[in-house]
Amino acid sequence: MADSPQNGLLIEAFDVQLFRDSAESVLAKLEKHLADLSIRGLELADPTQLTRSARALMTTEHTKPAAFDGARLAEIVDLYIGTGIQVHSPGYMGRQFSGVVPLSGVIDFVSSVVNQPSSFYEAGQLPNVVERIMADELNEFIGFEPGTFSMITTSGGSLANLTALLTARNKAFPQVWARGGAELAGPARPAVAVGADVHYSVARAAGVLGIGEDCVVRLPLDAARRIDTSRIRPALDEARRQGLAVFCLVASAGTTSVGAFDPLDELAAVARERGLWLHVDGAHGAGLLVSDELRHKLRGIDQVDSLAWDAHKMMFVPAPCTLLFYRDRESTRGTFRQTASYVFDEQPTLYTAFDSGDKNFECTKRPMIMPLWVTWAMYGKALFAEKIEYLCRLTKEAYALLEEQEDFETPHFPEANIICFRYRPDWLDEEDLADFQVNIRNRVKERGMFFISKVDIDGVAALRVVMMNHQVTIEHFRMLLDEIRKAGQPQ
Ligand SMILES: Cc1ncc(COP(=O)(O)O)c(C=O)c1O
Known part of the structure; x- marks a missing residue:
């Protein structure tokens, strides 16, 4: 019989008083961190140096568990x-x-601490029940038929896009799941049609699913960088002539680059007409649904087949927390067509009906709904709506400010909380425009006050600001423009 470790350092690692003390000391640090609203970006550390610092904090004791070291x-x-x-x-x-x-x-x-993975009801009872509650709460703003839609959580928007495309592919090509891609070889190759600015995870999903990145049809955009519905039918006809069988249309509700919203109602009409699955990548912008002021950006959302919604973006909870909605809950049964006697019961009970393990990729899955549900339960919808509305208003103000500046240009009007622009002082050579933006982004980052990103728009780099923080005011944005001017001075 194995001796159970009654004393010693193994026991200490599980000591509840130590748990409390260490949690309290960490909490004090986090409180200080949250209270510090000084203007700071990112201190970029040399990874070799950082590796050295991290290694120096590791115990050298290997023969027995090391004693707890609060200072470390x-x-x-x-x-x-x-x-x-x-x-x-x-x-x-x-x-x-x-x-x-x-x-x-x-x-x-x-x-x-409580460690309740949530793909199966018995492992995470409250998380699984709460997923249903949140699905109903949020569906109030989507408008799917109550009782016939479904929602699962996935570890990120990329996985949600992959999962939705898999459901769509299995519906259009039911034989592929069991018999593999070779069965697909035929006169027409399966393809998906996307807006030219779609997030890279969609093309990646096409690669993973064996559709092939080359079979991603990029639909032209209009001046606001939304899918141009006047050109979509000719583009689909052309794809057919090229030997592609488009089975799924992917719209973006908030593109990553500029936050543009594709016209869902018009796309839903095209999808219906052509018998296509319509998936909406709302990873960034689906949060706008909770706002009475902004919901119209997603007009037509009730007619789509699936919707990916990242709560770790515009619902302000820890990553990952992604919600994947299906208009018809029956379709989710076709995503993963497997049997596994140790988890999937052939005869569902009251309890196993709450499992999601047969509908999401993960087996062990973080109970990611809990932070969202508790925040929603405690504060209600208005907390989210107010923050989102403020961020979108602030972004419009930033646009107006940029328009007043002679030395900045804005290639798009911001629909949500993302705005891209270029610094263009009069002495700058046109041919240096793109490199200049990248250098400015790097210098702004290095200077350590602001953290901004960059994106290519029509092949030319632009600076990119995403307003995610309600502590940011227009004065901070004005300071950022000054910082950019300083960073852009000839060196
Ligand atoms: C529109 C869009 N889709 C998908 C993703 C990927 O989501 P995740 O990072 O949660 O995998 C992003 C992330 O930036 C995004 O902006």
Whole structure:
């Protein structure tokens, strides 16, 4: 019989008083971190140096569990916080993940301690029930027929896009799941049609699914960088002539580059007419649905087949938390066509009917719904709507400010909270325009006050600001423009 370790350092690692003490000391650090609203971007660390610092914090004891060292834990947490993008700072304007609602972080901490993976009801009872509740709550804004739609959570928008495309592919080509891609070889090759600015995860999904990146038909955009519905039918006809069997249309509700919203109602009409699955990548912009002011950007969402919605973007909870909605819940049964006696019961019970393991890719899945649900349960929809509305208003103000500047240009009008622009002082040679933007982005980052990103628009680099932080005001944006002018001075 094995001796159970009654004392010693193994026991200490699980000691509840130690748990409490260490949690309290970390909490004090996080409180200080959240309270610091100084303007900071990212201190980019040399990865070799950072590796050295991290290694220096590892125990050299290998024969028995090392004794707890509170000072070392403090150093690790300081290093973790200090080397991150300072998402709570007004200097953060660069990416689509946000500073989280603090309460959602508290619940994520609870999830990590109670460890209830959520693909199966028995492993995560509350998370599975709550997924259904959140699905109903959010469907109020989508408008699918109650009782006939479904929602699963997935680890990120990329996986949600892949999962939805898989459902669509299995519906159009039911034989492929079992018999593989060779069966596809025929007169026409399966293809998906997307807006030219679609997120790269969609083309990646086409690669993963064996559709092939070459069979991604890029639909032309209009001046606002939305799919141009006047040119979509000719483009689909041309794809057919080229030997492509388009089975799925992917629209974006908030493109990554400029935050453009494709016209869903018009695309739904095309999809119906041509018998196509319509998937909406709303990873960035589906959050606008909760706002009475902004919901119209997604007009037609009730007619789509599937919708990916990243709550870790515009719902301000810890990553990952993605919701994948299907208009017809029956279609989700066709995504993963498997049997596995240890998890999927052939005869569902009251309990197993709540499992999602047969509909999502993950087996062990983070109970990612919990931070979203608790935040929603505690504060209600208005918290999200107010923040989103502020961010979109602020972005429009930023646009107006840019329009007043002689030395900046804005290639698009912001529909949501993303705005791209170029710094163009009169002394700049036209041929240097693109490189200049990249250099400015790098210099702004290095100077450490602001964190912004860049994106190519029509092949020319532009600076990109994503307003995710309600602590940012128009004055901060004005400061950013000054910072850009300084960074752009000839060196
Ligand atoms: C429009 C869009 N789709 C998909 C994704 C990918 O989502 P995730 O990072 O959650 O995998 C992003 C992320 O930036 C996005 O902007």
